[in-house]
Amino acid sequence: FDQREGVIWFDGEFVDWKDAKVHVLTHGLHYGSCVFEGQRAYGGVVFKQREHHERLRTSAEILGFELPYSAAELDAACEELLRRMNFVDAYVRPVAWRGSEMMGVSAQNNTIHVAIAAWEWPSYFSPEERAKGIRLDIAEYRRPDPRTAPSKSKAAGLYMICTISKHAAERKGYADALMWDYEGYVAEATGANVFFVEGGKIHTPLADRFLDGITRRTVIDLAKRRGLEVIERRIKPEELAGFSECFLTGTAAEVTPVSEIGPYTFKPAEITLGLMTDYFAEVQPKRAAAE
């Protein structure tokens, strides 16, 4: 991934993709003082770009550091990056971390670095997998208690258990893994939120202990626009047996139908497929209406 052609926005400048390097004594690498975003451009425009950049700043604040760029400056950097890369449909990855001046748990005076990279990335899950619904394993790790970890920050450190869980799932032939929360209720997948359908109503875990995804909130609005009831509540694992449809939401995952979670099976149907279509329409750049 580090040997591509192109440029990366790095601390306010565009550098050659291959030269966008950090020192091995970077605090963010050793101690996880790093936050990031995942955003997607459709037709050259990043969907809900400002919300993503504000979340990046908030994620950093939760970890105790302030980004040296405003959300508006990050918006401009991102737009210029897409122009220079000549990308229309792309994934955009902003990342911010503490630098290498001090090496130890304390790093009060380390420089805060920010970079933004973009690459073409059609679909997180392959189109074939997606249409049938993907299969999820049940992760061994649980999402941490908000008193144990900064669960509202999109912090790199929180992804350690996600990568372990996703790798374990992939080894068993699954596309991803579903994680319980610290109390044993349904939480989310390793990089996406989860929804269920039963009797024409949508159920999704309350997002007070893991990332309340931008896509999650978008899809809740789209469902309400369709006149569907959306119930945010604690969901017990054994309830999975009673749901007919299941899907994941996320910037990368978009709306992805799920066919299996461990022993439980689901069939993508009207509500999931309808919301996939609505989401696709929603993310298209809004053209100014002709007067």
Ligand code: PMP
């Ligand atoms: N949960 C986790 C752990 C994630 O990594 C993501 C992807 N950012 C999401 C949920 C979905 O968030 P969003 O819809 O804002 O991309």
